[in-house]
Amino acid sequence: xxxxxxxxxxxxxxxxxxxxxxxxxxxxxxxxxxxxxxxxxxxxxxxxxxxxxxxxxxxxxxxxxxxxxxxxxxxxxxxxxxxxxxxxxxxxxxxxxxxxxxxxxxxxxxxxxxxxxxxxxxxxxxxxxxxxxxxxxxxxxxxxxxxxxxxxxxxxxxxxxxxxxxxxxxxxxxxxxxxxxxxxxxxxxxxxxxxxxxxxxxxxxxxxxxxxxxxxxxxxxxxxxxxxxxxxxxxxxxxxxxxxxxxxxxxxxxxxxxxxxxxxxxxxxxxxxxxxxxxxxxxxxxxxxxxxxxxxxxxxxxxxxxxxxxxxxxxxxxxxxxxxxxxxxxxxxxxxxxxxxxxxxxxxxxxxxxxxxxxxxxxxxxxxxxxxxxxxxxxxxxxxxxxxxxxxxxxxxxxxxxxxxxxxxxxxxxxxxxxxxxxxxxxxxxxxxxxxxxxxxxxxxxxxxxxxxxxxxxxxxxxxxxxxxxxxxxxxxxxxxxxxxxxxx
Amino acid sequence: xxxxxxxxxxxxxxxxxxxxxxxxxxxxxxxxxxxxxxxxxxxxxxxxxxxxxxxxxxxxxxxxxxxxxxxxxxxxxxxxxxxxxxxxxxxxxxxxxxxxxxxxxxxxxxxxxxxxxxxxxxxxxxxxxxxxxxxxxxxxxxxxxxxxxxxxxxxxxxxx
Numbered sequence: 138x139x140x141x142x143x144x145x146x147x148x149x150x151x152x153x154x155x156x157x158x159x160x161x162x163x164x165x166x167x168x169x170x171x172x173x174x175x176x177x178x179x180x181x182x183x184x185x186x187x188x189x190x191x192x193x194x195x196x197x198x199x200x201x202x203x204x205x206x207x208x209x210x211x212x213x214x215x216x217x218x219x220x221x222x223x224x225x226x227x228x229x230x231x232x233x234x235x236x237x238x239x240x241x242x243x244x245x246x247x248x249x250x251x252x253x254x255x256x257x258x259x260x261x262x263x264x265x266x267x268x269x270x271x272x273x274x275x276x277x278x279x280x281x282x283x284x285x286x287x288x289x290x291x292x293x294x295x296x297x298x299x300x301x302x303x304x305x306x307x308x309x310x311x312x313x314x315x316x317x318x319x320x321x322x323x324x325x326x327x328x329x330x331x332x333x334x335x336x337x338x339x340x341x342x343x344x345x346x347x348x349x350x351x352x353x354x355x356x357x358x359x360x361x362x363x364x365x366x367x368x369x370x371x372x373x374x375x376x377x378x379x380x381x382x383x384x385x386x387x388x389x390x391x392x393x394x395x396x397x398x399x400x401x402x403x404x405x406x407x408x409x410x411x412x413x414x415x416x417x418x419x420x421x422x423x424x425x426x427x428x429x430x431x432x433x434x435x436x437x438x439x440x441x442x443x444x445x446x447x448x449x450x451x452x453x454x455x456x457x458x459x460x461x462x463x464x465x466x467x468x469x470x471x472x473x474x475x476x477x478x479x480x481x482x483x484x485x486x487x488x489x490x491x492x493x494x495x496x497x498x499x500x501x502x503x504x505x506x507x508x509x510x511x512x513x514x515x516x517x518x519x520x521x522x523x524x525x526x527x528x529x530x531x532x533x534x535x536x537x538x539x540x541x542x543x544x545x546x547x548x549x550x551x552x553x554x555x556x557x558x559x560x561x562x563x564x565x566x567x568x569x570x571x572x573x574x575x576x577x578x579x580x581x582x583x584x585x586x587x588x589x590x591x592x593x594x595x596x597x598x599x600x601x602x603x604x605x606x607x608x609x610x611x612x613x614x615x616x617x618x619x620x621x622x623x624x625x626x
Numbered sequence: 627x628x629x630x631x632x633x634x635x636x637x638x639x640x641x642x643x644x645x646x647x648x649x650x651x652x653x654x655x656x657x658x659x660x661x662x663x664x665x666x667x668x669x670x671x672x673x674x675x676x677x678x679x680x681x682x683x684x685x686x687x688x689x690x691x692x693x694x695x696x697x698x699x700x701x702x703x704x705x706x707x708x709x710x711x712x713x714x715x716x717x718x719x720x721x722x723x724x725x726x727x728x729x730x731x732x733x734x735x736x737x738x739x740x741x742x743x744x745x746x747x748x749x750x751x752x753x754x755x756x757x758x759x760x761x762x763x764x765x766x767x768x769x770x771x772x773x774x775x776x777x778x779x780x781x782x783x784x785x786x
Contacts, residue, residue, distance in 0.1 A: 255754060439754065563753040566723040568716075584756055591755030605628050611724055613709035 141204035141215065147245050148203070148269040153196030154241070157189075164188065205267060207278065210285045212252060214265050226265055228285045230254050232414050232440030233451075236275060236407040243405070248275045253440025255586065264440070283393065305469055306454060308387035316456040317380035318373065319425045389453050391469050396436070398453060408451060410438050416561045416585040417593065418473055419450070420462060423551040432459040434466065437587040449588025473556045477537035477544045486578055486598035490531040494523040534596050536581065536603065538610055543583060545594035555594040561585050562593075565611040567604050579604035583611075630722070631705035631712045638744045639702075639762030643695035645740060651687040658683065704760050706775060711751055713758055729753045730779035733772045737765070751775060 157164070164185070195218075203216040212226045235251040242249055247269040254264065308316075385402040396415070398408040417437040426432060434454040454465065463475040498519045505516035530548045537544040543562070546554045568580040581604050582595040599607075662679050665671040694717055703714040711725045731754055737747040747768035749760045763771065 560728075562726075563729050563755045564723055564725045564758065566721055568719050568721045570719045574720075586753075586755040608722070608724065609628060611726075612712075613726055614707050 141206045142274075143204050144200060144267055145245065145247050145269045145271060146200065147241060147247055148267075149193075149197045149200035151239070151241055151249075151268050152199055153193050156192045156196065160192070205265075207281055212265060212278070214267075224265055226252060226254055228282055231282070232410070233438050234279075234282075234409040236409075237401075238405040240403060242269055245269070246272055248272055250275055250278065253438070255439035303392065304388055304390040306389040306457075306465055308384065308455060312456055313381060313384060313387070314377065315431065316384060317377035319423070319429075319431065319456065384455055387455060396453070396469070398451065410436065410440075410451060412470070414438060414440075415470065416587055417558070418466070418470060418475075418556040420459075420475075420554040420556075421551050422459065422553075426456065427552060430459050431456050432462060433457070434462060436470075437585060437592055439586045440588070450592070472540070472558060473542055474537075474539035474544070475556070477539055477556075479535035479537050479544070479546055479554075480603060481535045482531065482596075482598050483578070483600050485576055487528070487531050489572070489576070489578070489598050490527040490534075491524050494527040494530075495520060498523045534598070536596055536599060536607060538607065543607065543610070545581070545583065545596050547594060547596050553594065555583075557583055557585055557593065559611060562611065563591060565608065567608050569601075573598065577601040581607050631703040631714050633704050633706075635699070635702045635704070635760065635762050636746055636764045636767070637699075638746055638764070640695055640699045642740055642744055642746060642762055643698065644691055647690040647695055648687075651683070651690055654686055655683050702761070706771060706778075708778060711758070711775065713760065723758060725751060725753060725756075725758055727775075727778050727781075730775060733775045733779070735768045735772050749775075 198218055199216065202218055203214070205212065205214040207213070210228045212228070212231075213223065214226075215221065215223045231252055232255050233253045235253065237249045237251070238247070239249065241247075248271075249269060250267040252265045382402045382404075384400050387398075387400040389396065389398050391397070391412075392409075394413065395409050395411050398406075398410075400406055415436045416439055419435045419437065420432050421435065422432045432454075433452060433456050435450050435452055438449050438451055440449065454462065457465065466473070466475050502513075502516040502519060506513035533546060533548040533552050535546045541559045543557045543559065544554060545557070546552070563584045563586055565581070565583045568582070569578075573579060577600070578598040579601050580595065580597045581599055582593065584591040584593040587593075658679055662675060665675065666673060697717045698715070701715055701717070701720060705712045709727050711727070711730070712722065713725075714720065714722045731752050734750045734752070735747045736750060741747060741762060745765045746762045747765050749763060749768050749771050751758045751760070760768075760771070
């Protein structure tokens, strides 16, 4: 496959559609607010049609100028209208591969392939996208990739067979519903609905409507309550439906040395990440899920950019009972200890967590008391609430060292447990403020590459000797004097 | 107890920081003076805010020209070992960072006009996800360090 190839012509249509989607807001604004029922309307019509044709032309031209080939173990693409660009991606530098089939692609039996590399920060794109190629082509590329990885072995064909036995997680229908109902989705949709309703404030005189209603509603509070409840139920149903379409058939399996994730109903996606490219594993328990013992797991990949976070933080277990995670992941992600013995922070650190919370609350409370005289005093209630939150944060902060893996647990809003392989950690830091120093406490932070920037974990107010332990564990050269003895070469 | 890194940055860094602190304070003075004049002329604030403001300026100047640069210089330490770079810095909060050589992607040196005048340069060590700076090293030393680090980083060739 060394001769340059074009993509399927549908790519031109997809490109055009994407451009229109990106420009839809200014375009509609131009068209709708531009026309005022005068003679100028005609020009606006022509202008709009002209712009559409331009989009289509540029879509076609960019398809025409785009070609790709596979040569010397590199994926080589060439594109560009005026400035000819070439991008050569060596196979061994590929961080992840993302196959997706949108509706347009499915109609024609095509597939979109996105290849991610660990691009340096700032350049913005670290990927090669083949918008629409035939499935045989895609399979071809994948086989060549596999063959190259196996070091010249030709038989990439058999790999498609070994599917079933390597599936290590398949989401059940119950879990799908659970996922939809406990994600942030419903909240987002409700606020969306509210925002939408209040958009029409200018046109619908709510006040008058409500006044008319009020007589009716006097004995009809139930009616309003029901209406509100109905809106919530609708929003929830919409969220469930959305999640259902997105995550239906969610499967994770191991193919050779790759992790392959498949999901989606209307738009099918398949995401491939080589196991040795995984930078860190993150288990996240949000506020709704944690009380039910539910959690989700992500792997962090060096591929992906700011624009699509989806390919740098890859969901591998959308929602499962937490105690199942070690069984599910340990056989596939080697070296990680998913049931670590977490060491917490010392009791004397608790005061620092509380103070940190109160430092945020205090100015708010003062302002509230000054400006809203009698009721402002209610803000004092914030202090115990904040203290309770601090207690949660305090209780959930901890660390563990298991061989080559550092585990940090901390709470932002959700509780996160991050597992980081020493070899993947980009840098490790230790912080001490004078107050911490007095109480012999330290903060430890570790950064792994995730997408364009870093990600990782930070735990505050660890026992100082514990921080020393982690610090010297990470150091390649024995810098501790009292010989903690767990520094590896 | 873990030993802290030993190498200090150039003493001339202190001079540079004091100069930039002076410029900084001067700008603060100008903007603040403008605001004070406006408050008194337009909003008829009491005149005693002038001495209050001057006191504030003095404190600001003291902190940014004398105290902070001194503390900062005293704290700044680094060490470049065969397999890692270690940094320590911070005025109040002391931060220590370990960067393994195998994670170093590239090393830059940089200097602005002020640093150039004092024959200083900043060395920036980049990993795939982070950038770590050692500010205000002697130019020759910075150049040496850059070559040294990039040579060590090259030996430890390993992918992300």
